[in-house]
Amino acid sequence: MPTIGDLTIRPVDPWDEHEMDVLQDLYVEAQRAEVPDSRVYSRADSVALLRRTGGPTSYHAFAALAGDTMVGQVWTVAGTTDNVHRGRLWAWVPPRHGRRGVGTALVRHGEQHLIDLGRRTALTQTWIGADGVSGYRPFAERLGYSLAQTHVERRQQLPMDEARLARLEAEATAHTAAYTFHVVVGPIPAELAPGYLGVYNLLDIESPGGDVEHEEGRWTAAELADQDEELSEQGRTRVTVLASDATGVVVAYSCAVTGPADLDDPVVDQRGTLVLREHRGHRLGLAVKCRLTRALQERFPDRTYVRTTNAETNAPMVAINEAMGFEVHSVEGEFQHRLG
Ligand SMILES: CC(C)(COP(=O)(O)OP(=O)(O)OC[C@H]1O[C@@H](n2cnc3c(N)ncnc32)[C@H](O)[C@@H]1OP(=O)(O)O)[C@@H](O)C(=O)NCCC(=O)NCCS
Structure with missing residues (x-):
C-alpha cells in the first residue's frame, strides 16, 4: 500500500478554535462518506468532551498530519469508574486521504494510548453494510479486530x-x-x-x-x-x-x-x-x-x-x-x- 511519508500523530488542542473546525469537518466527511445520512456528533459535542476533565469518561483525540494538513483523527473513550479493563477507539480518515495507511497508524496510536491508560481490550464500532461483511469490516479485521456483536440502527x-x-x-x-x-x-x-x-x-x-x-x-x-x-x-x-x-x-x-x-x-x-x-x-x-x-x-x-x-x-x-x-x-x- 502507498503510504504517507511524513505522517505525524499528535494530541488535538481542544482550545484551538480553528483546529476544532478542521477536526469536525474532517470527521463528518469521513463518517458520511459511505452512509450520507449517517449519525454525526456536533462540534459542540467534541469541544465539550475534549475540554472537560475529571468526569466518569475520559475522551482524547489525536490528529494525523501530513506536513501541515490534517488527514485523519483517532479518539479514545475510556470509562474511569467502571469497566476499566476496556476502552473504545474511533478512527476517521476521509476517502481523499484513504488507503495510504493513515487509518492503520491512527488505530495503532489509539491502542497505545489505551494501553497507557491500563486497558487490555480495545473496542470499536463501524458500519458493516446490510450483508454484515462489507463497509469497514475488512479494515477492522485486517487490524486484528474480531466481530463481537452486530448492532442495528x-x-x-x-x-x-x-x-x-x-x-x-x-x-x-x-x-x-x-x-x-x-x-x-x-x-x-x-x-x-x-x-x-x-x-x-x-x-x-x-x-x-x-x-x-x-x-x-x-x-x-x-x-x-x-x-x-x-x-x-x-x-x-x-x-x-x-x-x-x-x-x-x-x-x-x-x-x-x-x-x-x-x-x-x-x-x-x-x-x-x-x-x-x-x-x-x-x-x-x-x-x-x-x-x-x-x-x-x-x-x-x-x-x-x-x-x-x-x-x-x-x-x-x-x-x-x-x-x-x-x-x-x-x-x-x-x-x-x-x-x-
Ligand atoms: C476505516 C478508515 C478509518 C480507514 O482509513 P484508511 O486510512 O483508508 O485505512 P488504511 O489505509 O490504513 O487501510 C488499511 C487496510 O484496511 C483495509 N481497508 C481500509 N478501508 C477499506 C474499505 N473501505 N474497504 C475495504 N477494505 C478497507 C484495506 O485492506 C487497507 O489496505 P489496502 O489499502 O492496502 O487494501 C476510514 O475509511 C474511515 O474513516 N471510515 C469511516 C469511520 C470508520 O468506520 N472507522 C473505523 C472504525 S475505528
Missing part, C-alpha cells in the same frame, strides 16, 4: 402516528396500573438520582453483550451530575421516564437526548431502556417508551426523528421499537481486540 419518524401511539399506550396502561411514572425533561433531580442510577448501572450487564466483557456500572450521583453538565455544554437536553413500583423503588426507565443546538439535524438520540428482571412481562418497556415519545413530541416539536441502536439479538427491545414504528437504517459491527 433504527429510526422512528416524529410525531408518531397518533392512532398507533394511542393504541400502544392503551395496551401498556392495561398492564401497568400498579406503577407510577415520572417524566423528567432536563437533568435528573437529586431526589430521583438514586432510583435512576439503580436501573442505569445495570444496563451494560442486562442488555445483550455479545462477546464483549461487561461489568455492572458504578456511577453515583456525582458522575450523573457531571454527565448532565456535559449534556448542557453540548446544547443537548435529556428526557427521561422512570417507573416506580408501589414501594417507590424505580424499576424501569427510558432515556433520550435531543441533538445539540449547533447540529443541523433534527434528531433525538435514544439512550438506554431497562426494566428490572422481576418486573418484566408487564408492558413496562412499552409504557416508558410511549411516555418518552409523548414527551419528546410535545416538548420538542421541531425534532423529526429518533434513532436507536440495538444488538440484533435483543428481541424484546427490537419488538417494542418495531411496534413503535422504528425502521432499520443501517447495520454496525462492534469489534474487539486484545491489547498488548
Whole structure:
C-alpha cells in the first residue's frame, strides 16, 4: 500500500478554535462518506468532551498530519469508574486521504494510548453494510479486530402516528396500573438520582453483550451530575421516564437526548431502556417508551426523528421499537481486540 511519508500523530488542542473546525469537518466527511445520512456528533459535542476533565469518561483525540494538513483523527473513550479493563477507539480518515495507511497508524496510536491508560481490550464500532461483511469490516479485521456483536440502527419518524401511539399506550396502561411514572425533561433531580442510577448501572450487564466483557456500572450521583453538565455544554437536553413500583423503588426507565443546538439535524438520540428482571412481562418497556415519545413530541416539536441502536439479538427491545414504528437504517459491527 502507498503510504504517507511524513505522517505525524499528535494530541488535538481542544482550545484551538480553528483546529476544532478542521477536526469536525474532517470527521463528518469521513463518517458520511459511505452512509450520507449517517449519525454525526456536533462540534459542540467534541469541544465539550475534549475540554472537560475529571468526569466518569475520559475522551482524547489525536490528529494525523501530513506536513501541515490534517488527514485523519483517532479518539479514545475510556470509562474511569467502571469497566476499566476496556476502552473504545474511533478512527476517521476521509476517502481523499484513504488507503495510504493513515487509518492503520491512527488505530495503532489509539491502542497505545489505551494501553497507557491500563486497558487490555480495545473496542470499536463501524458500519458493516446490510450483508454484515462489507463497509469497514475488512479494515477492522485486517487490524486484528474480531466481530463481537452486530448492532442495528433504527429510526422512528416524529410525531408518531397518533392512532398507533394511542393504541400502544392503551395496551401498556392495561398492564401497568400498579406503577407510577415520572417524566423528567432536563437533568435528573437529586431526589430521583438514586432510583435512576439503580436501573442505569445495570444496563451494560442486562442488555445483550455479545462477546464483549461487561461489568455492572458504578456511577453515583456525582458522575450523573457531571454527565448532565456535559449534556448542557453540548446544547443537548435529556428526557427521561422512570417507573416506580408501589414501594417507590424505580424499576424501569427510558432515556433520550435531543441533538445539540449547533447540529443541523433534527434528531433525538435514544439512550438506554431497562426494566428490572422481576418486573418484566408487564408492558413496562412499552409504557416508558410511549411516555418518552409523548414527551419528546410535545416538548420538542421541531425534532423529526429518533434513532436507536440495538444488538440484533435483543428481541424484546427490537419488538417494542418495531411496534413503535422504528425502521432499520443501517447495520454496525462492534469489534474487539486484545491489547498488548
Ligand atoms: C476505516 C478508515 C478509518 C480507514 O482509513 P484508511 O486510512 O483508508 O485505512 P488504511 O489505509 O490504513 O487501510 C488499511 C487496510 O484496511 C483495509 N481497508 C481500509 N478501508 C477499506 C474499505 N473501505 N474497504 C475495504 N477494505 C478497507 C484495506 O485492506 C487497507 O489496505 P489496502 O489499502 O492496502 O487494501 C476510514 O475509511 C474511515 O474513516 N471510515 C469511516 C469511520 C470508520 O468506520 N472507522 C473505523 C472504525 S475505528
